[in-house]
Amino acid sequence: MAARLHPAPDQHREIVDLRRLSARDLEPLLEEECHAWRNELEWDFEKSADLVRRFVGMSALTGSALVEDGRVAGYMYYVLEEDKGLIGDLYVRHELRTVERENLLIASALDAMIDCPSVTRIESQLMMLHHDAARPAPRADYLSVFERNFMRIDLKRAVLGKGNPRRPMYVEKWSDHYHDAAAQLIATAYAGHIDSRINDQYRSPGGARRFLHNIVQYPGCGVFYRPASLVAFEGVSGTLCGISLASLVTPETGHVTQICVSPSVRGTGIGHELLRQSLSTLREMGCTSASLTVTAANEDAVALYERVGFETIRRFSAFAWEGF
Numbered sequence: 232m233a234a235r236l237h238p239a240p241d242q243h244r245e246i247v248d249l250r251r252l253s254a255r256d257l258e259p260l261l262e263e264e265c266h267a268w269r270n271e272l273e274w275d276f277e278k279s280a281d282l283v284r285r286f287v288g289m290s291a292l293t294g295s296a297l298v299e300d301g302r303v304a305g306y307m308y309y310v311l312e313e314d315k316g317l318i319g320d321l322y323v324r325h326e327l328r329t330v331e332r333e334n335l336l337i338a339s340a341l342d343a344m345i346d347c348p349s350v351t352r353i354e355s356q357l358m359m360l361h362h363d364a365a366r367p368a369p370r371a372d373y374l375s376v377f378e379r380n381f382m383r384i385d386l387k388r389a390v391l392g393k394g395n396p397r398r399p400m401y402v403e404k405w406s407d408h409y410h411d412a413a414a415q416l417i418a419t420a421y422a423g424h425i426d427s428r429i430n431d432q433y434r435s436p437g438g439a440r441r442f443l444h445n446i447v448q449y450p451g452c453g454v455f456y457r458p459a460s461l462v463a464f465e466g467v468s469g470t471l472c473g474i475s476l477a478s479l480v481t482p483e484t485g486h487v488t489q490i491c492v493s494p495s496v497r498g499t500g501i502g503h504e505l506l507r508q509s510l511s512t513l514r515e516m517g518c519t520s521a522s523l524t525v526t527a528a529n530e531d532a533v534a535l536y537e538r539v540g541f542e543t544i545r546r547f548s549a550f551a552w553e554g555f
């Protein structure tokens with residue numbers, strides 16, 4: 232309700248609980264955010280924005296808005312999953328975007344989640360927050376920051392070539408009955424890996440099952456796209472040894488949501504082959520570009536993507552708070 236957005240005369244800026252706002256109050260901000268995702272990342276954010284509208288409309292979204300001079304300048308929401316809190320989205324309008332405003336919203340998310348006794352860890356990967364290694368962030372004593380690259384490939388120009396796997400293997404399309412074996416593979420592939428410090432779902436088969444469920448069911452990483460989601464098997468034993476999962480983030484843009492290969496067969500061309508086949512399928516199905524995100528310190532993966540033709544078009548930060 233717009234009347235609620237008018238602050239007291241001496242209060243030019245305030246943090247307001249999202250449950251006090253209507254979807255209409257957030258509409259200009261969400262429209263701008265959808266525009267930004269499309270223009271900057273070739274990503275259709277509408278489905279995610281629709282979920283925000285729906286839950287705000289039901290007063291069921293936990294989070295806050297930063298209201299300045301009666302207008303919503305920014306917002307964030309968070310979700311709780313067992314012992315973990317997740318900042319699901321945070322966006323500050325372009326003309327008002329400052330680290331100070333973003334941090335006010337981050338601090339409000341952290342305060343609310345840290346107050347929940349069950350929460351022991353808080354994560355966020357916010358692509359609309361620009362990465363700056365020197366950026367101050369709230370609750371810095373408990374914070375680890377990881378640089379992530381958003382990479383993009385132009386599929387109209389890419390030369391995907393022929394794969395060169397150096398051991399017997401075969402590839403099949405994703406099917407839901409691979410879910411458990413794929414979850415086991417993720418937990419093995421990311422054991423001791425920097426990405427399992429960013430996303431704790433990678434640390435166990437149970438967590439990886441939830442991760443897979445989320446990317447297959449929910450639009451946060453785009454709409455899961457089965458034709459370009461692949462599973463690799465070792466030729467002799469028939470053991471599942473690699474996966475490459477893809478989504479559509481616009482009808483013409485694919486996104487590789489997950490790629491990993493069993494440590495025992497790494498460096499034999501299986502990851503390259505899976506990526507090549509996923510990208511070729513996306514192109515055959517009409518995609519003109521594809522994107523993925525990768526931790527900057529994951530140098531082998533970055534090198535593979537660059538060799539295939541991906542370029543980094545944005546750097547952003549992944550945050551994890553623990554030990555509070």
Ligand SMILES: CC(C)(COP(=O)(O)OP(=O)(O)OC[C@H]1O[C@@H](n2cnc3c(N)ncnc32)[C@H](O)[C@@H]1OP(=O)(O)O)[C@@H](O)C(=O)NCCC(=O)NCCS
Pocket residue numbers: 395420421424490491492493496497498499500501502503504524525526529531532535
């Ligand atoms: C990234 C990953 C999927 C690559 O899979 P892979 O099967 O090992 O990759 P490939 O063997 O196809 O390697 C690609 C190329 O890099 C080369 N390569 C692989 N590992 C290398 C290494 N450690 N050093 C140098 N070159 C290497 C290979 O020779 C290969 O070249 P080719 O395709 O021309 O033969 C795999 O390392 C992995 O699962 N890592 C853990 C999970 C992960 O980081 N996923 C990516 C998250 S964004």
